[in-house]
Amino acid sequence: MSKNVDTIRVFLSDVSEEMKSTQDFLSKILVRAGMEIIFLNANYEEIDDEILTNRILDEVKKADCTIHILGHSYGKIIQNKKQTSLSEFQFYVAQNYQKENVISKIFIWYPQDLIDKPLDASQEDFINSVRNNISSNMVYSNHESPVVFVEDLRSIMLSDKKEIKDIKDTDIFFIYNELDEDEAHEIIELVSDIADVTKLGIVQSSPDDYMTFIANQMTKTKLLVIYFNRTSDWATHFVQQVWNKTGGASSQTPILFLGDLETETNENKNIAIPNVNSMMLSAELMPLEIKVHLDAIKN
Amino acid sequence: MEKKICPYPGLRPFTENESIFFKGREVHIRQIIRQLEEKKFVMITGASGDGKSSLVYAGVIPNARAGFFRAKFSNWLITDFRPERSPLQNLARTISQHLELDAAFVEEELGYGFSALTSLYKESKFYIDYNSEKWINASKEEQKKMKQSASNLFILADQFEEFFTNSENFSNNKPSANAYTTINLLLETARIASEADLPIYIAFTMRSDYISQSVAFKGLPEFIGFSQFFVPRLKRNELQQIIEEPAILSGGKVSKSLSEKLINDLPNGFDQLPLLQHIMNRLWKVADDGNQELNLLHLAKIAGMPSKILKAEDRENFDAWLLEIEDFRQVYYDKPMLTNVLNTHANILYEKSFDYFSQNIDWAKQNITKADAQLIIKIAFKSLTKIDEGRAVRNRITLREITQIINVPHISYEIVCGVMNIYRLQDSTFVRPFINDEDIATQYLSADDTFDITHEALIRNWKYLQEWEAEEMDNLSNLKDFQIQLNRWKDNNKADGFLLAAGALAYFEDWYNKSKPNKYWIAKYDMNAFSKEEKLENAEILSSEIVEFLQASRKYLLALKRKQQRLRTILLIAALIIIVTLSGVAFLANTARKYAETQAVLIEQQKKKAEKQKEIAEDQKEIAIKATELAEEEKKRAELNAYEALVAKLLSDSAKTDAQKMRALAELSSEYAKKEAENAKLARDKAEEMRLLSENERKIAESERERANVLSYLAMAQSLALKSKQNYNDKQVNLLLAYQAYKFNKDYGGSEQDPEIYKALNFAILNSGEKNIIPLEKENFTNMSLNGLITLVSKHGKLQKYDFNGGKPSVSKTLSSKIPVNSSYVLDAKYAIIGYEDKTAYLWDYENNQVEKFPDYSDYIRGAIKLSNSTIAISDRGPALKIWSFDQKKPKLIIEIVFEERINDFVFVPKKNMMFAACNNGNIIGIDLDSYEKKNISTKKNRATAIAISPDQSLLAVGYSNGVIDVFTVSDKITFKTSIYASSAGVSNLVFDENSSTLAIATDDERINLYSVTDFEASPITISDHEQNVKKLSIKNNRIYALCYDSSLRFWELSLKNYVEKVKSLITRDLTTEEWNKYIGEEIKR
Known part of the structure; x- marks a missing residue:
């Protein structure tokens, strides 16, 4: 989700006593960086685990991300079943929430100047557990400067991927260069009889943001076909850049890279990249080849 | 399993082919492309190592080729070049290749500058002029074909700073004609492309620290101001x-x-x-x-x-x-x-280079040793770098030039190539050109092939190379110093007065013999000449002048020495003459005195003789008067006789005057001689006094010299101690240097517990592979106690006893509980107190495996001490000390003594029957165990974190969170003795040794300091090789034992002497003469 600075809301988790001043300092910086801070307002001493979990969840849900500051002492243990500190309890609630809500992010800050200080045994176990279980939407920062930490947080929150709009599901996403337009249209016409096709002709001088469109369309496509006849130089680089920006070997959408065999310059244009099937075929065989690949994916 | 392609290129930049793996720069690529689309030109600047080249090669260019760059045509001609030593030729080469034109023709055309490049492009088959008749008259099919082959032109000058760093391009702050034309051509091309909207795009990449030098090229600063992209720091x-x-x-x-x-x-x-x-x-x-x-x-x-x-x-x-x-x-x-990664990798290659050469290079002679191989690497890398304004930078150099600088007859360029190949492999890519695994021919290079360090990151992060560069910097600085002296000598017609003085001569001769600067090395630093031939010619002249200047200086000094020797001989003779003269004067005075005395005697005799003659004359006068009376004839004879008598009298009177004068003279001479004798005596006394004074001064000087000698040996001991802590290939060197440091220190009266010597010996032992960790079973230990054995209690409730060599525990008992142990205290050979994470606490008779819970107890235990066979004191996180009895084995609370704040540590002093508590608010409180009354001993602002009593119960030490330790004397009263500042980090542990002579202090910055109790002001021994904070510190049998936070148990000798014995047992050889001369000095006798 794309955000403005003004709208970033941060849940600031509880800290042990010796980190209160650090937490206070950080909260002032967050405010000056234009963020809204959410604290837990609950008398946790007197409530049971379930109620406490729900109260924390209520606050976490209001936020775009959570911040957890780690110090060298474990902090006061609350009277819950696991006998954990409030900060650890809050961390696990946020973590469980994040597992199901990938948009939410967790920022852990363990300032560099504290790293060499001796830890409470319980705190050491907690930190080791956090450090060894960092997941994709978590950031574990050791930067000594709270300003840098907040800068990092802001740039990460603002760099979230753009929302996908106006993209429809399709079987085949067919891309070609405008210089091969005539040949490409013949193939697309044949393939359209057997599958849904979304086509894209690349015009070098066009101001369109092709890459954003391609990256988004790829998420709704079963097979990407990149076709070329007389534009092999363009095509070999184009397929590589598309591969680079759409997940490469780990992408869910394979790429079929098709060159016209009858054009002499295409002789050695096969490329070997994982998740890309590269073939030089005569134009009439191409629809069939595309169908074979699509069927293999569907099955 | 299919082998995956490694998507990380290592030290080298990404190539265009690797753009598929180039990530994290999408925004920057888009920004540069936008600038190029709008302005046709961009200067990409940034710090070294921020990926400028990768950004263009793996970002901008592939995106352009892939169509993500708005331009006239679909295809791209990418003409890239580096200025190197001949920028115009390099630009011409890439342009002729891509425009498919004759190279000589292109070079000639480009030499005219200005619009030459745009003309070549516009006239080539890659450009379409849509207004030309050729296009207008072409059929649609022909037009399509023309469009399919039309290409935009992208010109990249990578590493633009080479226009400034290569003296062939830029010398004495002036660009060469070749460089100037190249830049004129590129800037004019950009200007024309922008004005005529030609699809030509020009990009430069340059290190930002060279921006200020761009003013040397007319128009360049304006273009940089017009379109620059500073590569941003990565988020x-x-x-x-x-x-x-x-x-x-x-x-x-x-x-x-x-x-x-x-x-x-x-x-x-x-x-x-x-x-x-x-x-x-x-x-x-x-x-x-x-x-x-x-x-x-x-x-x-x-x-x-x-x-x-x-x-x-x-x-x-x-x-x-x-x-x-x-x-x-x-x-x-x-x-x-x-940063270890790069350093370690480069070092591993250095260590393995010889084996790699022997096993893989069959096309070069195998007549070198491992030392030769490492020398080749050292000189090759020194040659591949150069000093530019005090910093090391890359220096492209041919294989032939490296071989010439090495200048060892049996080392050919093939051998140099073979040895250096390990740094060119695909796995390392530290030096270009790289070896292509699929093309065996790339292993072998010709003598004129150029080597280049892939990235300056290697220079800044490989420690060996940094050492070599420091050496290179010294050599260069010596050469420059020497040249100043040499030029002064030459400018003054090679006059003797401008030759090197003795000290300078010795210094430069030593430098010359060690570094052997040959003409090829000298040529590398010639910044005045443009061509290689000129540089070599200059270097040859300088090389022979160096030899001439050194020889002339030596010859002159020898002549001067001989002259001085002659002068010394003359002075010696003159001194002898003066001595003889002075003796002569005294002798003459004496002789004159004796002569005067003799003369006085003679005068007296003559006076007597004259008086006698007078008497005779008187007699004769009387006879004459009598004769007058007697005879007239006799009268004249009588008068004659009288006259004769008168004459005789006159003569006699004259003799008398002479005698008187002689006597006066004699008296004066005598007086003079006397005075001279007195003067001689005074002079002798003065000389004696001077002699005594000089003797005294000589003795003082001798004593000072002795003292200076002692100090120099002690300084040498300190210096060797430091040297011994460096990394040497042969660890014997560390041992030998540490031992020699100890010997010098001992022989010349250094401290018996000198901290640096202690550290050196300790380091040398550990460095030789000896371990100071006692092997224990893998457990997370919470506490330790040392009595006859080492007793440890683990987080899982396991109590183990080990002997002091570790290994298998002799006793291993487990107090079964699923709750982890929070803290443990071994009271004696029978009892331990175990505190669990659930805040319960137990008294464990581990001998009989019986356990009793402390009733009504709910907190983490932070300290426990046995006061007697039936009482114990326990502290926890609350502000109280609790004393328990366990007469009937069941713990029973006797009293709870309450304080203002929690107690961090406490000790029991039996002779006073008192406990002393270190409190969190900085108070030190004494508790009388008879009356349980509290008495404030001391108050401070910082937290009191540790307390210890010496075994003889005479000293009490208290450590604070600000690293200060207060020491008190314990007698009838507790009296403050002194304060020590151990560290800026807090004190975690204090312990005295068994003789109460050493105080060991563990601080939270992973150090242990050892202070002598008799001299707290002396520098402490600091131990830091454990790199861990200490949970528990103990001393037993003159060894310090530390249970660290990683559960390792480490030890160190308390006495330096024990380390010496250990070092001696590890030494297997003596220092060689070469090592002695290198590390200690030739002038120091063994």
Whole structure:
């Protein structure tokens, strides 16, 4: 989700006593960086685990991300079943929430100047557990400067991927260069009889943001076909850049890279990249080849 | 399993082919493309190592080729070049290749500058003028074909700073004609392309520190101002993409823990990206070529890592792996850090170069030794760098030139190539040109092929190369100093007065003999000449002048010495003459006195003789008067006789006057002689006095010389102690230097517990492979007690006893409970107190395995001491001390003594029957165990964190959170004795040795300081090799034992003498003469 600075809301988790001043300092910086801070307002001493979990969840849900500051002492243990500190309890609630809500992010800050200080045994176990279980939407920062930490947080929150709009599901996403337009249209016409096709002709001088469109369309496509006849130089680089920006070997959408065999310059244009099937075929065989690949994916 | 492609290029930049793995720079690529689209020109600047070249080669160019660059045509001609030593020729070469034109023709055309390049492009088949008749008259099919072959022209001048760094291009702050024309051509091309909207795009990449020099080229600053892109610092999320996404693209994975660790630990500033890419490349290989998820364990294996950071299951794996690697590599893991990776990698290649050469290079003679191979690497890398304004930079150089600088007859350029190949392999890529695994011919280079260090990050992060560069810097600085003296001599017609003085001559001769500067090396630093031939010619002249100047200076000094020797002889003779003269004067005075005395005697005799003659004359006168009366004839004879008598009388009177004068003279002479004698005596007395004074001064000087000698040996001992802590290939050198440091220190009266000598001996022992860790079973130990044995209690409630060699425990008992132990205290050979994480506490008779719970107890125990056979004192996190009895084995609370704040540590002093508590509010409180009355001993603002009583109960030491230790004397009263400042970090442990002569202090900055109780002001011995904070510190049998936070039990000798014996037992040889001369000095006799 794309955000403005003004709208970033941060849940600031509880800290042990010796980190209160650090937490206070950080909260002032967050405010000056234009963020809204959410604290837990609950008398946790007197409530049971379930109620406490729900109260924390209520606050976490209001936020775009959570911040957890780690110090060298474990902090006061609350009277819950696991006998954990409030900060650890809050961390696990946020973590469980994040597992199901990938948009939410967790920022852990363990300032560099504290790293060499001796830890409470319980705190050491907690930190080791956090450090060894960092997941994709978590950031574990050791930067000594709270300003840098907040800068990092802001740039990460603002760099979230753009929302996908106006993209429809399709079987085949067919891309070609405008210089091969005539040949490409013949193939697309044949393939359209057997599958849904979304086509894209690349015009070098066009101001369109092709890459954003391609990256988004790829998420709704079963097979990407990149076709070329007389534009092999363009095509070999184009397929590589598309591969680079759409997940490469780990992408869910394979790429079929098709060159016209009858054009002499295409002789050695096969490329070997994982998740890309590269073939030089005569134009009439191409629809069939595309169908074979699509069927293999569907099955 | 299909081998995955490594998506991290290592130290070298990404190539265009590797753009598929280039991530994290999408925004910057778009910005540069936008600038080019609008302005046709961009100057890309940034710090060294921030990926400028990669940004263009793997970002801008592939995106342009792929169509993500708005331009006239679909195809691209990418003409890239580096200025190197002949920029115009290099530009002409790439233009002629891509425009498919004759090279000589293009070079000639471009030599005219201005619009020459645009004309060549517009006239080529790659450009379409849509207004031309050719286009208008062409058929649609022909037009289509023309469009399909039309290409935009992209000109890239990479490493633009070479226009300034190569003296062929820029010398004495002036550009060469060749360089000037090239830049004129490029800027004019950009200007024309912009005005005429031609599809020509020009990009330069340049290190930002050369921007100010661009004013030397007319028009260049204006173009930089017109369109510049400063490569920004990478944001956290961009770094994350650079780390994680290439692996994903290649079908691999990077663990999030590793990714975050790398981002947190990466150094800021220079070299961030090349170091990161190199680390990722190494990680990929360690992780089975990406078949395993890249994780922290892999990082630990290439950079080292405190094992507490690793997952429990990885720790054992890592420790076992660490034990197996070669000795020379072990040391690199002592201080885990990311910059270790490059340094370690380069060192491994250095160590293995000879074996690689012997086993793989069959086309070069195998007549070199390992030392030769390492010398080749050293000189090759020194040649591949040069000093530019006090910093080391890359220096492209041919194989032939390197071989010439090495200048050893049996080392041919083939051998140099063969040895250096290990740095050109695909796995390392430290030096260009790289070896292509699929083309065996790339192993072998010709003498004129050029070597180049891939990235300056290597210069800044390889420690050996830094040492070599420091040596190079010294050599260059000596050459420049020498040249100043040489020129002064030449400018003054080679006059003797401008030759080198003795000290300078000795210094420069020593430099000359050691560094052997030959003409090829000298030519490398000739910044005045443009051509290579001219440089060599100048260097040859300088080389022979150096020899001439040294020889002339030596000859002159020898002549001067001989002259001085002659002068000394003359002075000696003159001194002898003066002595003889002075003796002569005294002798003459004496002689004159004697002569005067003799003369006085003679005068007296003559006077007597004259008086007698007078008497005779009187008699004769009387006879004459009588005769007058008697005879007239006799009268004249009588008168004659009288006259004769008168004459005789006159004569006699005259003789008398003479005698009187002579006597006066004699008296004066005598007086003079007397005075002279007195003067001689005074002079003699003065001389004697002077002699005594001089004797005294000589004795003082002798004593001072002795003292200076002693101090110089003590300084030498300190210097050797420092040297012994450096890394040498042969660890015997560390041992020998440490031992020699000890010997000098001992022989010349240094302190018996000198901290530096102690550290040197300790280091040498550990460095030789000896361990100071007692092997124990893997447990997370909470506390330790030393009596006859080492007793430890683990987090799992296991009590183990070990002898002092470790190994298998002689006793191992477990108090079965599923709750982890929070703290433990072994009271004696029978009892221990165990506090659990659930805040319960138990008294454990582990001898009989009986356990009793402390009733109504609910807190974490923070201290426990046995007061008698039936009472114990316990402190917890509350502000109280609780005294319990356990007469009937069941603990029973006797009294709870309440304080203002919690107690961090406390001790029992039997002779006063008192306890002393160190409180969190800085108070030290004494508790009388008869009356349980409290007495405030001391108050401070900082937290009192540790307290200890000496075994003889005479001293009480208290440590505070600000690193200060107060020492009190314990007698009838508790009296403040002194304060010590041990560290800026807090004090965690204090302990006295068994003789109450040493106080050991553990502080939270992973140090242990040893203070002598008799002299707290003396510098302490500081121990820091454990690199851990200490949980518990004890001293037993003159050894310090520390239970560290990683559960390792380490020990150190208390006395330096014990280390000496250990070092002696490890030494297997003596220092060689060469080593002695190198580390100690030729002038020091063994």
